[in-house]
Amino acid sequence: MFRLSKNIIQYTFKRQQRYYSTVNNVGSGNNKYDVVIVGGGLVGSTMACTLGSNESTSHLKVALIEASPHQPLYPLSEIPDIRTISFNNNSIQLFKQIGIWEDLESTKRIQSFNTVKVWDSSGFPGIDFDDSDSMGYIIENRIVTSSLLDKIKSNYKNIDIKQSMVKGIGREDDNGLPENYVQLSNDEKVFGKLIIGADGGNSVIKKELKIPSMGRNYNQKAVVCTIKLGDSVTPCTTLFQRFLPTGPIALLPLANNYANIIWSTNNLHANYLLSLKDEEFKDVLEQSFLKGLNTDQIGLLNHLFNLNPSGLSGQEIYMPPIEKVVSKRASFPLRLDHTQQYSSNENPGIVLIGDASHIVHPLAGQGVNLGLQDVQSLSAIIKDSVQSGHSISDPMMLKQYEQQRKAENLKMMASIDTLFNMFTNNSLPIVVLRNLGMSILNHIPLLKSLIIGVSKGVTPSTTPK
Numbered sequence: 001m002f003r004l005s006k007n008i009i010q011y012t013f014k015r016q017q018r019y020y021s022t023v024n025n026v027g028s029g030n031n032k033y034d035v036v037i038v039g040g041g042l043v044g045s046t047m048a049c050t051l052g053s054n055e056s057t058s059h060l061k062v063a064l065i066e067a068s069p070h071q072p073l074y075p076l077s078e079i080p081d082i083r084t085i086s087f088n089n090n091s092i093q094l095f096k097q098i099g100i101w102e103d104l105e106s107t108k109r110i111q112s113f114n115t116v117k118v119w120d121s122s123g124f125p126g127i128d129f130d131d132s133d134s135m136g137y138i139i140e141n142r143i144v145t146s147s148l149l150d151k152i153k154s155n156y157k158n159i160d161i162k163q164s165m166v167k168g169i170g171r172e173d174d175n176g177l178p179e180n181y182v183q184l185s186n187d188e189k190v191f192g193k194l195i196i197g198a199d200g201g202n203s204v205i206k207k208e209l210k211i212p213s214m215g216r217n218y219n220q221k222a223v224v225c226t227i228k229l230g231d232s233v234t235p236c237t238t239l240f241q242r243f244l245p246t247g248p249i250a251l252l253p254l255a256n257n258y259a260n261i262i263w264s265t266n267n268l269h270a271n272y273l274l275s276l277k278d279e280e281f282k283d284v285l286e287q288s289f290l291k292g293l294n295t296d297q298i299g300l301l302n303h304l305f306n307l308n309p310s311g312l313s314g315q316e317i318y319m320p321p322i323e324k325v326v327s328k329r330a331s332f333p334l335r336l337d338h339t340q341q342y343s344s345n346e347n348p349g350i351v352l353i354g355d356a357s358h359i360v361h362p363l364a365g366q367g368v369n370l371g372l373q374d375v376q377s378l379s380a381i382i383k384d385s386v387q388s389g390h391s392i393s394d395p396m397m398l399k400q401y402e403q404q405r406k407a408e409n410l411k412m413m414a415s416i417d418t419l420f421n422m423f424t425n426n427s428l429p430i431v432v433l434r435n436l437g438m439s440i441l442n443h444i445p446l447l448k449s450l451i452i453g454v455s456k457g458v459t460p461s462t463t464p465k
């Protein structure tokens, strides 16, 4: 890897003779930037904050363009928002590095979890894994995004937050040097030496680059809402997930005895769940988490394979009582998608990060975590370019970013898709295999490390020993 980076640096150094200096060319107009980030969601805002907080890149002039208005962190809503994220420890580390962790802590709206319980609908034992330390934190999306934008506004004078919709990209000559721009909805052009598409799953930048992508529609929606748990002296620190024949249902604990429900299911069932009254939905929710499907078929399998389901069969599992549903329900369509490249040879100087280049099923809670790893990789490459006096948009550098991230993203996407296929296939042989697998999981290191690794944000071969 070191040799590869060195070669790339030498190669770009030769190419650099034809490039202008990133630093000297700063600020030649109020619509000219070193870096233009399109999309101020979790990934784009973290990208901006990472560039602003690093000594080597803090002088870069950056535009962060976001379609929605900036909502300051305070005042906080009384009831947690329905969109929450389970951040793994790598993402938490990044928040600490860029200085927003204290802001997040001071909201008292972050909840760590140290146990994950995963079980199946058939009544067979599941798995239960824990860590003495925190495995991650569950935090509302809104709180993290607002903290990032507040930090940018108050600390980084070189970063402009522009509220506008980007409708396209283009390229114009600037004193003999071609420069990329993004076009805003009011037709204003914002030029950037490097344009970063962080504009999510329906990315305009991805469409404009015409990079083909591969994936599939799960024909599922995630129904999400906030619930209040029954009073408890100790906060719930367990993340629960049960695989039902229609898809996984998860309970993510939140601070102050709230929890977030993410119920992935086929479109028809999702529409039914959305149509229920709160009380009816609560009943269905409790049943779906706690009722076992002790059919004769499963009993026979138990007998045939001499299994003694003493683990997480649904009936025995302890879950905190649900007091009531406290928010409206909303749904999100689910799909798998991966662009074949993260930058295009035809449009140099433009790169994709986060959901703009890869979308995964939420069953493993890894979408943003992957996007934040993209941020770490790309910002390190930009930092190296600046430190060595190279162009921040050199195509070789952007290819290096793609090389670093593509393999990791694909590995995680394949692991998540395998888990999805394994747990939503209800043909009898698969049910048998799956449940045998679950029962003897502790003796199958690969399968166990797949589930644990995916939950922690690392795939088996990269799981640290």
Ligand SMILES: Cc1cc2nc3c(=O)[nH]c(=O)nc-3n(C[C@H](O)[C@H](O)[C@H](O)COP(=O)(O)OP(=O)(O)OC[C@H]3O[C@@H](n4cnc5c(N)ncnc54)[C@H](O)[C@@H]3O)c2cc1C
Binding pocket: 038, 039, 040, 041, 042, 043, 044, 065, 066, 067, 068, 084, 085, 086, 087, 164, 165, 166, 167, 198, 199, 200, 201, 202, 203, 204, 222, 224, 262, 332, 353, 354, 355, 356, 362, 364, 365, 366, 367, 368, 369, 370, 371
């Ligand atoms: C139900 C559910 C639960 C999930 N849970 C988890 C979890 O627990 N952990 C996890 O890691 N991931 C989770 N994910 C995945 C996660 O939500 C996504 O991976 C994440 O939101 C991607 O962030 P992003 O910033 O790349 O894109 P987005 O969040 O889509 O943000 C893109 C931003 O760009 C802006 N934008 C879009 N187009 C334009 C334009 N043309 N001009 C200007 N601005 C534009 C949008 O307004 C938006 O703010 C979950 C997903 C779902 C559906």
